[in-house]
Amino acid sequence: MQEKIQEAIxxxxxxxxxxxxEQKESTTVTYRxxxxxxxQATIDVGGIVRCLVKGHGxxxxxxxxxxxxxxxxxxxxxxxxVAHSKEPIEIATIPAMREHxxxxxxxxxxxxxxxxxxxxxxxxxxxxxKYNRKIVDSQTSYRDSYNHFIFAxxxxxxxxxxxxxxxxxxxxxxxxxxxxxxxxxxRSNQTGFEYVQDLDELPRTAAQRALDLLNAETVKxxxxxxxxxxxxAGVFIHEAFGHLSEADFIYENPKAREMMVLGRRFGQDILxxxxxxxxxxxxxxxxFDDEGTPTRRNYLIKNGILVGRLHSRETAAKMGExxxxxxxxxxxxxAPIVRMTNTAIEEGTTSFEEMIKDVKLGIxxxxxxxxxxxxxxxxxxxxxxYMIRDGKIAEMVKDVILAGNLFTTLMNIDAIGNDFKxxxxxxxxxxxxxxxxxxxxxxxxxRIQNVVIGGK
Amino acid sequence: MDILKQxxxxxxxxxxxxxxxxxxxxxxxxxxxxxxxxEQTQGVAVRVVRKGRLGFAASSxxxxxxxxxxxxxxxxxxxxxxxxxxxxxxxxxxxxxxxPKIAEFPIPRLVEIGQEILDILLPIEPEAxxxxxxxxxxxxxxxxxxxxxxxxxxxxxxxxxIELSSVKEDDILILYDMLGTTIWxxxxxxxxxxxxxxxxxxxxxxxxxxxxxxxxFSPSGGLVLGLPLMVGLDGKNVFTGISPLIGKxxxxxxxxxxxxxxxxxxxxKFGSAPYDDEGVAHRRNALIEKGVLKGFYYDxxxxxxxxxxSTGNAARGLFNPPSPSVTNLVVEPGQTPLAEIIGGIxxxxxxxxxxxxxxxxxxxxxFSNPLGLAFKIEKGEIVGRVxxxxxxxxxxxxxxxxxxxxxxxxxxxxxxxxxxxxxxxxNVVAKE
Numbered sequence: 001m002q003e004k005i006q007e008a009i010x011x012x013x014x015x016x017x018x019x020x021x022e023q024k025e026s027t028t029v030t031y032r033x034x035x036x037x038x039x040q041a042t043i044d045v046g047g048i049v050r051c052l053v054k055g056h057g058x059x060x061x062x063x064x065x066x067x068x069x070x071x072x073x074x075x076x077x078x079x080x081x082v083a084h085s086k087e088p089i090e091i092a093t094i095p096a097m098r099e100h101x102x103x104x105x106x107x108x109x110x111x112x113x114x115x116x117x118x119x120x121x122x123x124x125x126x127x128x129x130k131y132n133r134k135i136v137d138s139q140t141s142y143r144d145s146y147n148h149f150i151f152a153x154x155x156x157x158x159x160x161x162x163x164x165x166x167x168x169x170x171x172x173x174x175x176x177x178x179x180x181x182x183x184x185x186x187r188s189n190q191t192g193f194e195y196v197q198d199l200d201e202l203p204r205t206a207a208q209r210a211l212d213l214l215n216a217e218t219v220k221x222x223x224x225x226x227x228x229x230x231x232x233a234g235v236f237i238h239e240a241f242g243h244l245s246e247a248d249f250i251y252e253n254p255k256a257r258e259m260m261v262l263g264r265r266f267g268q269d270i271l272x273x274x275x276x277x278x279x280x281x282x283x284x285x286x287x288f289d290d291e292g293t294p295t296r297r298n299y300l301i302k303n304g305i306l307v308g309r310l311h312s313r314e315t316a317a318k319m320g321e322x323x324x325x326x327x328x329x330x331x332x333x334x335a336p337i338v339r340m341t342n343t344a345i346e347e348g349t350t351s352f353e354e355m356i357k358d359v360k361l362g363i364x365x366x367x368x369x370x371x372x373x374x375x376x377x378x379x380x381x382x383x384x385x386y387m388i389r390d391g392k393i394a395e396m397v398k399d400v401i402l403a404g405n406l407f408t409t410l411m412n413i414d415a416i417g418n419d420f421k422x423x424x425x426x427x428x429x430x431x432x433x434x435x436x437x438x439x440x441x442x443x444x445x446x447r448i449q450n451v452v453i454g455g456k
Numbered sequence: 457m458d459i460l461k462q463x464x465x466x467x468x469x470x471x472x473x474x475x476x477x478x479x480x481x482x483x484x485x486x487x488x489x490x491x492x493x494x495e496q497t498q499g500v501a502v503r504v505v506r507k508g509r510l511g512f513a514a515s516s517x518x519x520x521x522x523x524x525x526x527x528x529x530x531x532x533x534x535x536x537x538x539x540x541x542x543x544x545x546x547x548x549x550x551x552x553x554x555x556p557k558i559a560e561f562p563i564p565r566l567v568e569i570g571q572e573i574l575d576i577l578l579p580i581e582p583e584a585x586x587x588x589x590x591x592x593x594x595x596x597x598x599x600x601x602x603x604x605x606x607x608x609x610x611x612x613x614x615x616x617x618i619e620l621s622s623v624k625e626d627d628i629l630i631l632y633d634m635l636g637t638t639i640w641x642x643x644x645x646x647x648x649x650x651x652x653x654x655x656x657x658x659x660x661x662x663x664x665x666x667x668x669x670x671x672x673f674s675p676s677g678g679l680v681l682g683l684p685l686m687v688g689l690d691g692k693n694v695f696t697g698i699s700p701l702i703g704k705x706x707x708x709x710x711x712x713x714x715x716x717x718x719x720x721x722x723x724x725k726f727g728s729a730p731y732d733d734e735g736v737a738h739r740r741n742a743l744i745e746k747g748v749l750k751g752f753y754y755d756x757x758x759x760x761x762x763x764x765x766s767t768g769n770a771a772r773g774l775f776n777p778p779s780p781s782v783t784n785l786v787v788e789p790g791q792t793p794l795a796e797i798i799g800g801i802x803x804x805x806x807x808x809x810x811x812x813x814x815x816x817x818x819x820x821x822x823f824s825n826p827l828g829l830a831f832k833i834e835k836g837e838i839v840g841r842v843x844x845x846x847x848x849x850x851x852x853x854x855x856x857x858x859x860x861x862x863x864x865x866x867x868x869x870x871x872x873x874x875x876x877x878x879x880x881x882x883n884v885v886a887k888e
Contacts (some may be wrong), residue, residue: 062495114530136698137698223887
């Protein structure tokens with residue numbers, strides 16, 4: 001294959017050419033309620049050629065049939081000719097890496113039978129369904145995939161990587177009359193089958209929480225001090241701030257450049273934020289991004305000041321900065337774009353007890369159902385939440401949706417905890433058409449003043 | 457090899473679906489034509505029922521058909537015990553989904569249309585950053601099963617989507633709109649003018665104060681109300697008992713002005729095709745008629761589980777088995793002209809778009825969203841754009857009383873036809 005790929009690249013008439021091929025096999029077992037919805041295996045083989053013709057632009061060809069790579073290269077070249085970017089597109093220099101990244105799984109899931117995977121999912125599903133008669137529905141999924149990934153470009157890079165992924169997802173739906181509540185828990189990482197064993201605690205937690213939510217009152221809307229747990233704080237920094245740090249949002253846009261100017265104060269001195277695709281054993285980690293750039297730690301906010309952003313080779317060249325290893329694609333059907341990897345608020349010094357003790361009336365918001373941003377405006381729903389009364393966690397409340405303006409909200413973070421945690425859920429990040437991309441979130445507990453909570 | 461014949465010797469029921477598509481996309485990014493893309497996709501998906509158990513497998517690798525067959529049989533060995541029967545052939549309804557004009561649409565013409573769009577929008581907001589994706593393609597779908605169905609049809613989707621953003625100080629304005637059709641639309645530029653009108657209205661910023669007030673949902677904003685209904689009417693959620701609409705067929709749950717129809721037989725619309733993805737003929741399904749709950753939407757499996765018939769609403773991607781999905785969703789127009797509705801509002805809000813659509817507990821009908829794009833209506837006139845406010849409520853309560861539904865409707869999000877809907881009393885929370 002290597003020879004075939006390199007010959008095809010050599011045949012290109014473009015200024016820059018890259019080929020990415022994937023051979024991926026996946027297994028999914030899903031229970032919904034007491035029914036096994038699916039126990040299936042799929043095979044996905046395909047590739048992408050991307051060409052850059054200076055004075056024109058990018059051309060892309062994607063395909064499932066890998067037989068004739070040369071004709072795909074020609075097709076991508078013709079696409080590049082159609083484009084007419086006014087300024088010539090440049091790409092920043094990176095070293096041409098030649099590497100084979102092998103992987104070691106303690107327990108390779110490809111050697112495990114469908115029967116065993118089904119039995120595992122069934123066991124967890126039964127934990128949910130037998131928890132309480134008010135749990136009327138469940139969703140329990142086991143997924144694994146093994147991706148043989150090849151990247152090569154006309155600068156001499158040739159990277160081959162084995163990419164395993166295993167995921168477990170568990171959702172409980174509780175019902176009492178017309179009152180329907182749900183809660184979910186999940187885990188995922190780039191490891192073997194061992195990662196998803198002994199997770200009975202997750203469906204139990206989901207079931208108990210769904211039951212608790214049946215008795216929770218809807219939160220009263222208004223402005224509150226809010227303490228976010230690690231998962232919600234991690235999702236918040238990813239969604240509300242991280243996406244603005246993606247240089248493709250900024251590089252063609254003078255106004256956004258002004259807004260995201262390095263050196264601008266974004267938070268108090270205690271706030272430090274980074275993205276790091278090189279941390280071992282995290283979901284968003286790879287040795288190289290999908291342009292062959294080595295990943296690394298990139299600080300975005302240091303001591304409250306904006307100090308960096310995330311780049312592809314194109315955005316780095318345009319802004320005169322270094323590529324950061326953040327060009328990623330969800331699969332071979334897409335060209336890489338600037339994406340996050342593992343994004344986190346760095347650990348602070350405040351204990352949870354100190355954080356909560358002065359809050360007379362506030363909200364302790366945990367986990368995230370979903371988040372959405374329209375640039376500086378964001379909205380997140382927490383998975384579950386409690387009122388804080390006189391410095392203590394009080395009754396559970398539901399439908400807690402945090403909304404606000406990013407700039408004021410970041411400035412309003414006035415305490416950062418000393419209990420940092422990485423969160424690797426089975427969900428993923430979406431941008432444009434590309435969803436879900438594996439990422440992880442990290443944070444300690446944080447406290448934010450004056451958050452607008454929607455509600456009754 | 458003929459997978460159907462091969463599997464028929466080993467399974468009671470067999471379905472083989474092949475998809476093949478090619479498409480071309482031209483992309484303007486920040487007003488510049490920076491890239492174009494060709495995509496060729498192919499794949500085979502197989503379902504079998506063997507010894508009463510359902511199995512599924514799929515592959516995009518045409519050299520791996522042996523493994524595809526083996527995977528399908530293995531899947532059936534552990535699969536759901538369900539007496540699913542794939543349907544015998546029926547004649548298709550008349551519906552147009554293919555236009556050679558789109559199939560043969562030249563790339564330079566896509567490029568030109570992109571430029572026309574920029575020429576309309578940029579003079580209104582010269583500093584706007586406009587992303588446009590123009591896509592044309594041809595999709596071929598074929599399905600064969602052991603009952604003798606041999607279905608093949610093609611669609612020629614053309615879609616144009618626009619995202620316009622404009623940043624001023626810390627105010628960021630984003631507008632979206634899209635056109636989707638499978639037969640050539642002479643007025644392909646109409647939706648751009650609709651976006652241009654919103655852009656003009658957006659220039660002036662104003663504020664609302666918290667309180668109860670009438671809220672008018674535009675066709676695109678109406679999705680806030682429509683999305684929980686789509687989830688609640690899904691046959692799968694009804695069967696599993698989590699839809700709040702369970703057991704309420706025939707009840708008058710909504711305002712009598714409200715009629716909601718799913719119709720996959722409308723010429724040229726994005727959700728249209730002669731058959732659904734299991735070979736069941738598309739048809740018109742009334743879901744809500746004059747406020748009365750008339751039906752749910754099902755695929756074969758959820759219909760069988762619920763003791764009813766498929767409504768022709770199966771949809772699938774290559775790598776997933778079918779599940780119920782809407783085709784084209786139509787809220788029937790009302791009696792009142794839009795101008796009259798707006799003219800009658802003393803102090804209210806027009807909602808075009810919210811943040812975080814679909815998050816939270818939408819199964820229950822509850823929503824709570826900050827406004828994305830919204831306008832203030834004062835003394836019967838739209839006076840400016842508002843932000844920093846949010847709306848909340850429950851659609852099952854709110855839609856019991858709809859103050860007015862407009863005569864005018866628009867196609868939005870490619871497969872929804874919506875009028876303007878006025879709710880007379882909603883809680884708007886503003887950050888003062």
